[in-house]
Amino acid sequence: MNLHHQSEATPALLRQDAEGIATLTLNRPQSRNPLSEAMLAALAESFTAIAADRSVRAVVLAAAGPVFSAGHDLKEMTAHRADPDRGRAYFAEILGRCSAVMQQITALPQPVIAAVEGTATAAGCQLVASCDLAVAGTEARFCTPGVHIGLFCSTPMVALSRNLAAKHAMEMLLLGEMVPATEAARMGLVNGVVPAGEALTEALRLGAIIASKSRATVRIGKRAFYEQREMGLKAAYDHAAAVMVENMLARDAEEGIGAFMEKRPPVWERS
Incomplete structure (x- = not known):
């Protein structure tokens, strides 16, 4: 017992x-x-x-x-x-x-x-x-x-x-x-x-x-993956493109692309 x-x-x-x-x-x-x-x-x-x-x-x-x-x-x-x-x-x-x-x-x-x-x-x-x-x-x-x-x-x-x-x-x-x-x-x-x-x-x-990756980017990507998977092909591409536009305008994408072009490690947003 x-x-x-x-x-x-x-x-x-x-x-x-x-x-x-x-x-x-x-x-x-x-x-x-x-x-x-x-x-x-x-x-x-x-x-x-x-x-x-x-x-x-x-x-x-x-x-x-x-x-x-x-x-x-x-x-x-x-x-x-x-x-x-x-x-x-x-x-x-x-x-x-x-x-x-x-x-x-x-x-x-x-x-x-x-x-x-x-x-x-x-x-x-x-x-x-x-x-x-x-x-x-x-x-x-x-x-x-x-x-x-x-x-x-x-x-x-x-x-x-x-x-x-x-x-x-x-x-x-x-x-x-x-x-x-x-x-x-x-x-x-x-x-x-x-x-x-x-x-x-x-x-x-x-x-x-x-x-080690951008927290915000991983969050965006995981959500979009499961959302698009339930859609038809055209709807999935439309949704993924809309997500990517918003992602491109995010702070971490600007930093990541800039770091890549400047050949330096990116500094991701920590909050």
Whole structure:
């Protein structure tokens, strides 16, 4: 009992800030870092705080223990089958909260980099796919196994289908098989594979590169990327051109172009 209380008292999500990078660590290794009510609440709260924190220029999302995330907490969800509506209202609420967290990542001004060791399955795989960048250790594995238990991974499908080629996404969703790290990189689910245990180091390296760029420019570019992706070709070009006009008139673009022409390092706006 004491161990249980100790575990519950430990934060579900840890945050550590250094050199403009906020590292968030899923911290429920004993239960495979599920996207439980508590974990989703902690992620939502942290992303809200980070969005308003101008000192943070990049975010790294990591996990404690041998599993990155096993996805939704099926014990929590199954307990609500005893509800009068057989859990309908609860399922809608928890899936809505999870979807909102995934959209928070996309809407966050700062790029988010997943550092994956171990397995990322179902909504845990969705979490990786929702990040802007992802790196994996050689032992990492990815899976959307819902098809095995009669529950198609429909919400993870949204992130997968926007990151992978259609047939790669359907392969993961229809077969439900474990995808090794090197195959995940080939599919485009992760950017690269590093030796086991070094995913966090690599993610921090990428974060440091991003943190060295103009904060305002990165913010503009990330937002525009996701906005144009949902548009038709002409609308996307029109939108991107309008964004670029505003970007050209921004202080950091003037400084950056001037520095390039004068062959000197740019000095970005720090506020």
